[in-house]
Amino acid sequence: MSLKLTLLGSNSAIPSVNRWTTSQFLSINGCGVLIDCGEGCQIRLKNFGVRFNSINQIYISHLHGDHFFGLVGLISSFHLLGRKIPLTVFCPNGLKQIIDLQLELSLTKLNYELIFIETNPLEVNVVYDCDKYSVTSFPLLHSLPTTGFFFKEKYKQPNIKKNFIIEHNLSIEEIQKLKAGKDYVDENGEIFKNEDVTYNKSIAKSYAYCSDTRFCPEIVPVFQNTDLIYHEATYTSAFQHLAEERLHSTAKEAAIIAKMANAKQLIIGHFSKRYSNSADLLIEAQEVFPNTIVAEDGLVIDC
Amino acid sequence: MSLKLTLLGSNSAIPSVNRWTTSQFLSINGCGVLIDCGEGCQIRLKNFGVRFNSINQIYISHLHGDHFFGLVGLISSFHLLGRKIPLTVFCPNGLKQIIDLQLELSLTKLNYELIFIETNPLEVNVVYDCDKYSVTSFPLLHSLPTTGFFFKEKYKQPNIKKNFIIEHNLSIEEIQKLKAGKDYVDENGEIFKNEDVTYNKSIAKSYAYCSDTRFCPEIVPVFQNTDLIYHEATYTSAFQHLAEERLHSTAKEAAIIAKMANAKQLIIGHFSKRYSNSADLLIEAQEVFPNTIVAEDGLVIDC
Numbered sequence: 001m002s003l004k005l006t007l008l009g010s011n012s013a014i015p016s017v018n019r020w021t022t023s024q025f026l027s028i029n030g031c032g033v034l035i036d037c038g039e040g041c042q043i044r045l046k047n048f049g050v051r052f053n054s055i056n057q058i059y060i061s062h063l064h065g066d067h068f069f070g071l072v073g074l075i076s077s078f079h080l081l082g083r084k085i086p087l088t089v090f091c092p093n094g095l096k097q098i099i100d101l102q103l104e105l106s107l108t109k110l111n112y113e114l115i116f117i118e119t120n121p122l123e124v125n126v127v128y129d130c131d132k133y134s135v136t137s138f139p140l141l142h143s144l145p146t147t148g149f150f151f152k153e154k155y156k157q158p159n160i161k162k163n164f165i166i167e168h169n170l171s172i173e174e175i176q177k178l179k180a181g182k183d184y185v186d187e188n189g190e191i192f193k194n195e196d197v198t199y200n201k202s203i204a205k206s207y208a209y210c211s212d213t214r215f216c217p218e219i220v221p222v223f224q225n226t227d228l229i230y231h232e233a234t235y236t237s238a239f240q241h242l243a244e245e246r247l248h249s250t251a252k253e254a255a256i257i258a259k260m261a262n263a264k265q266l267i268i269g270h271f272s273k274r275y276s277n278s279a280d281l282l283i284e285a286q287e288v289f290p291n292t293i294v295a296e297d298g299l300v301i302d303c
Numbered sequence: 304m305s306l307k308l309t310l311l312g313s314n315s316a317i318p319s320v321n322r323w324t325t326s327q328f329l330s331i332n333g334c335g336v337l338i339d340c341g342e343g344c345q346i347r348l349k350n351f352g353v354r355f356n357s358i359n360q361i362y363i364s365h366l367h368g369d370h371f372f373g374l375v376g377l378i379s380s381f382h383l384l385g386r387k388i389p390l391t392v393f394c395p396n397g398l399k400q401i402i403d404l405q406l407e408l409s410l411t412k413l414n415y416e417l418i419f420i421e422t423n424p425l426e427v428n429v430v431y432d433c434d435k436y437s438v439t440s441f442p443l444l445h446s447l448p449t450t451g452f453f454f455k456e457k458y459k460q461p462n463i464k465k466n467f468i469i470e471h472n473l474s475i476e477e478i479q480k481l482k483a484g485k486d487y488v489d490e491n492g493e494i495f496k497n498e499d500v501t502y503n504k505s506i507a508k509s510y511a512y513c514s515d516t517r518f519c520p521e522i523v524p525v526f527q528n529t530d531l532i533y534h535e536a537t538y539t540s541a542f543q544h545l546a547e548e549r550l551h552s553t554a555k556e557a558a559i560i561a562k563m564a565n566a567k568q569l570i571i572g573h574f575s576k577r578y579s580n581s582a583d584l585l586i587e588a589q590e591v592f593p594n595t596i597v598a599e600d601g602l603v604i605d606c
Contacts, residue, residue: 013383020346039342039376040346043323046319065409076372097408107446
């Protein structure tokens with residue numbers, strides 16, 4: 001199983017030359033998912049070698065432009081390139097109206113199905129669930145209705161060695177128990193350890209995406225023990241008052257969330273333009289959560 | 304006087320890594336004007352060193368996304384950067400609705416005045432006129448209501464040498480005649496050539512922008528004798544049938560328009576993605592109009 005995150009854009013509000021606004025591409029258990037879609041996202045996908053066809057779902061956290069202005073361009077390009085497979089957009093109320101209006105005024109009738117699924121910014125909800133992964137949306141605290149997303153791979157049951165099934169003439173029930181991770185005990189009371197008779201065991205990885213938000217510890221149980229977490233860190237603690245006023249987080253607060261969640265790795269990004277580099281933000285986060293890295297456009301994290 | 308054009312994006316429908324969708328920045332007689340605004344325009348402005356504050360007007364030709372998807376991002380960034388001076392957008396009906404909806408849903412109340420002036424795609428109209436330049440919109444023939452724009456500097460009257468005014472005790476009427484370019488004849492019948500007694504003579508430059516359009520020779524009188532013309536050239540003549548079907552032009556047709564207009568220089572762009580390079584398009588245009596150049600992102604043409 002695999003979870004690979006490509007950062008397409010990592011800046012806050014206004015794109016700079018090297019850091020564009022927020023977009024991420026997540027490859028999860030062989031499926032492709034886009035998370036937020038800042039302006040120029042379709043160019044970034046090309047810059048960083050992500051195939052358009054690998055995207056079947058798009059998750060939009062909220063309706064500040066730096067998180068969705070690239071969506072209409074991407075939808076149009078998919079159309080112009082002859083896409084046929086459906087595209088599902090999980091997003092707040094209102095985005096469908098924005099996209100529909102632009103398609104209507106440009107007389108564009110898409111040649112693929114575009115499905116909008118509205119997220120609920122007030123509740124924790126499983127918004128998608130298939131045999132490969134699930135996605136849970138959860139409320140964040142920002143100046144617009146905003147959700148984070150928790151992506152979790154499905155645990156794939158192991159295979160059982162064929163010879164062992166034959167030798168022991170295993171029943172379906174016994175096979176199911178082994179697949180569920182239990183040991184096997186034969187009629188003589190001999191114990192066969194699960195790991196000795198199974199193969200292709202997988203580890204289900206997970207990723208929590210915490211877009212623009214004020215410090216929000218009550219959301220942590222949603223993604224407890226996650227492998228990877230992205231958390232915005234617009235300010236250092238020196239500007240705690242701005243974080244509170246503008247409903248953003250400090251690097252320290254992002255790190256506290258990661259620590260509370262017992263995450264394996266934290267990515268911080270969405271830095272205010274007041275920071276010419278990320279050194280102070282990283283130091284501050286690492287004091288609380290050492291395994292923190294800084295978001296950069298083009299960075300790939302392979303879990 | 305000066306007219307300087309910076310090409311920010313030169314591709315058709317879908318941006319490639321090196322050629323983004325259509326945007327141009329025109330510096331005309333000291334004023335800054337943006338023409339079309341493809342996705343990522345605000346990043347291109349930074350790439351090519353155009354100051355955001357130098358833009359006071361934006362002219363949008365039509366509502367295909369490759370000509371306006373960058374507008375909402377630019378408007379938002381102006382706001383976030385604290386812009387106070389008004390911005391006027393000349394555009395087809397509908398664009399105001401698109402921008403307003405996105406600002407409304409992101410709860411953005413701009414801190415500067417945003418004025419939309421609707422263009423008329425059926426008539427030739429002077430849409431802007433000041434002491435520095437005028438702008439005329441003219442109908443183009445495309446699958447959506449589309450206008451081209453003709454930008455023309457105002458001729459600046461020359462100054463008259465101070466000594467000459469004093470020595471000849473010139474009346475206001477005589478000064479006006481000299482400023483209008485006439486020679487001066489004194490009471491003894493002596494002729495003083497205009498060029499000998501005036502200075503700071505200027506030449507008014509002009510630029511015609513012909514965005515997406517089918518071959519449309521009837522528009523040529525609008526920009527007769529223009530210094531510079533941009534004309535789309537989506538196809539070579541080998542794909543004349545596609546040009547006709549999709550209401551675009553061939554490189555040859557773009558060159559015919561430039562020749563008919565007696566233009567000094569032609570820029571061709573907006574090439575179909577079927578062309579991996581522009582060689583055939585350029586050769587075809589130059590056969591008809593030798594002083595043709597190919598649009599490239601970042602190209603600056605100084606008239």
